Amino acid sequence: MTGSIRLARIFGIDIDIHITFFLLLAFFFMVMGASGLILILGVFFFVTMHELCHSVVAMRFGIKVKRITLLPIGGIASMSEMPTKPYQEFLISIAGPLSNIAVVVIFFYPLYVFLGPEKLFYPLKVMAGTAKSAEPLNTLAHIYWINLILAVFNIIPAFPMDGGRVLRSILANRMSYREATRIAVRLGHIFALVFGYLGIVHGQIFLLLVAVFIYFSASTEGMQVDVQETIKKYTVKDVLYADPVSLEPGTSLSKILEFMLHRHQENFPVMMGDEIIGLVTKREVLLGLHERDKDATAEEIMRKDVPAIDLSGDLYTAQKMMQTNSTPALPVVSKGKLVGLIAIDDISRIYMIENETGRG
Ligand SMILES: [Zn+2]
Numbered sequence: 001m002t003g004s005i006r007l008a009r010i011f012g013i014d015i016d017i018h019i020t021f022f023l024l025l026a027f028f029f030m031v032m033g034a035s036g037l038i039l040i041l042g043v044f045f046f047v048t049m050h051e052l053c054h055s056v057v058a059m060r061f062g063i064k065v066k067r068i069t070l071l072p073i074g075g076i077a078s079m080s081e082m083p084t085k086p087y088q089e090f091l092i093s094i095a096g097p098l099s100n101i102a103v104v105v106i107f108f109y110p111l112y113v114f115l116g117p118e119k120l121f122y123p124l125k126v127m128a129g130t131a132k133s134a135e136p137l138n139t140l141a142h143i144y145w146i147n148l149i150l151a152v153f154n155i156i157p158a159f160p161m162d163g164g165r166v167l168r169s170i171l172a173n174r175m176s177y178r179e180a181t182r183i184a185v186r187l188g189h190i191f192a193l194v195f196g197y198l199g200i201v202h203g204q205i206f207l208l209l210v211a212v213f214i215y216f217s218a219s220t221e222g223m224q225v226d227v228q229e230t231i232k233k234y235t236v237k238d239v240l241y242a243d244p245v246s247l248e249p250g251t252s253l254s255k256i257l258e259f260m261l262h263r264h265q266e267n268f269p270v271m272m273g274d275e276i277i278g279l280v281t282k283r284e285v286l287l288g289l290h291e292r293d294k295d296a297t298a299e300e301i302m303r304k305d306v307p308a309i310d311l312s313g314d315l316y317t318a319q320k321m322m323q324t325n326s327t328p329a330l331p332v333v334s335k336g337k338l339v340g341l342i343a344i345d346d347i348s349r350i351y352m353i354e355n356e357t358g359r360g
Contacts, residue, residue, distance in 0.1 A: 004069055013055055013077075014067040015048060024072045035139045042143030044070055046100065050150060051075040053099040054162075057092045058083065073209055081320070086172040093165035100151040104144070111144055120144075158191030158214050159184035160221050178229040181222055188218030230354050231315035231347055236332055239346040240311070242339065246271045247280060249299035253288050256280060256298065267329035267341055270302045276331050276338055278302030283328070308333045315347050 004016035021044075028036035047070065055065040055077050064080035083089040111120050119138045123145045125131035157163040164184050171180035192215035199208030245259050247270045259265060260282075270278040280302045288301035306327050309318050311334040321330060322344050329343040 007070075010052060011056065011059070013052070013065050015070070016067050017044075017070045018072070020072050021070055038139050039142055042139075043146050044075075046103065046143075046147055046150060047075040049103075050096040050099055050154070051077045053095040054092055055079075057095040061088045061092070063092075073206070073213060086169040086177075089165055089172075090169035093162045093169065096162050097151040097154045100147040100154075103147040104151070107144055111141065115141055156191065157184075157187055158195075158218075159188035160217050161188075161214065164188050164191075164218075176229070178225060181225040185218045185222035188214055192218065227351055228316050230351055231319060234315045234350055235311070236309055236313050236315065236318055236342050237311050239315070239342060239350055240332055240340040241265075241342065241346070244269065244341045246338070247298040247302075248272075249277065249297060251298040252294065253285065253292070253296045253298075253301065254294040256285055257289075257294075260285065267343060268298070269331045269338055269341065270298045271338065274337060276308060276333075278304045279306040279327065279329065279331060281328055303327065306330060308338075309342065310334065311339055315350060318342055319344070319347050 003019045005019065006014055007017045008015040025037060025040055028040045032039070048068065051068045055068065058065055058077070058079055061083055063083060066078045066080065068075055068077045083092055115138060120141050122131060122138060123142045127145075154161055155163040155166070157167040159165065159168060159181075164187065167187070168180045168184040171183055174180075192211045195207050195214065196211035198204070199206075199211055245263055245265055245268060247256065247268045249270060249272060251270075256268065259268065266282045268280045269276050270280060278299070280298055284301045284303060288296050292300065306325055306329075307321060308331040309321055311332055318330060322328065328345075329341050331338055332340045332342050
């Protein structure tokens with residue numbers, strides 16, 4: 001994420017901290033002094049632990065976790081993909097809150113003995129409104145109870161928070177993934193509106209921020225699932241651009257431009273005999289024109305790192321491959337031989353057509 005600083009690397013996952021987090025630190029330091037600082041660092045220690053637990057379970061299912069970003073409103077673990085099986089999503093989602101509950105259970109007795117009931121339960125009384133926070137606070141007790149708050153808050157079924165994901169995974173056992181997501185998203189929206197209302201009425205900016213975050217991320221994820229489930233039903237064969245003009249390594253840039261104008265083709269495979277050695281898209285042509293002259297060859301401007309997709313692959317896989325390789329098109333092969341191209345626009349078109357007819 002832009003504006004983030006690398007903090008550490010655990011289990012091969014980068015732990016990044018967003019610079020706005022330092023504003024939060026400064027704010028708590030000014031308001032509460034050193035104990036405020038320790039409190040916030042404690043919060044983020046347990047938020048990191050929570051995210052790491054999600055990540056470790058996800059990694060066991062073969063999902064790559066690139067990084068964990070700590071934001072003022074909590075942590076986000078960036079995963080390469082969403083779990084495909086409901087039980088996987090269930091276990092990944094429940095792992096975070098469970099880790100916080102484990103801390104609450106494990107440290108209860110030692111803290112009870114070490115601090116005594118008075119100091120240990122004091123933060124709970126402040127939260128319940130039966131004690132005033134003006135009394136000196138015990139930082140350790142506060143940090144300890146943070147785990148209970150993290151567990152309870154995350155288990156609320158407000159999709160895309162953990163509880164909402166757990167709910168979707170349970171629903172997905174009874175209905176389609178798409179339908180389960182729709183219900184979870186709607187519930188997420190309702191919770192967001194309630195949080196937003198409470199945030200405004202009680203002047204709680206934090207709650208308002210969380211509400212906005214939940215509302216929009218629920219919509220975004222709902223939309224993603226909708227697209228994904230729609231295009232999964234189609235294969236590359238359904239939208240194949242067959243028999244494209246292909247280039248030889250020595251084809252000049254001016255010749256490629258001519259093809260683009262006269263054949264209305266934007267992407268070109270570069271062939272050495274029967275072998276695909278690269279891909280030239282509109283971007284390479286524009287870059288070539290900008291940085292080289294018109295005699296530059298296809299081999300000089302092409303991308304060599306674009307993988308090919310099989311004719312039988314589904315459109316969701318194709319879209320993911322385009323995304324991870326940041327390319328607008330892929331060469332399509334069947335039995336190892338080039339049979340055509342697929343472009344991102346073809347996939348968008350399928351989604352649009354499907355949605356039109358779907359609504360009747
Ligand atoms: Zn979580």
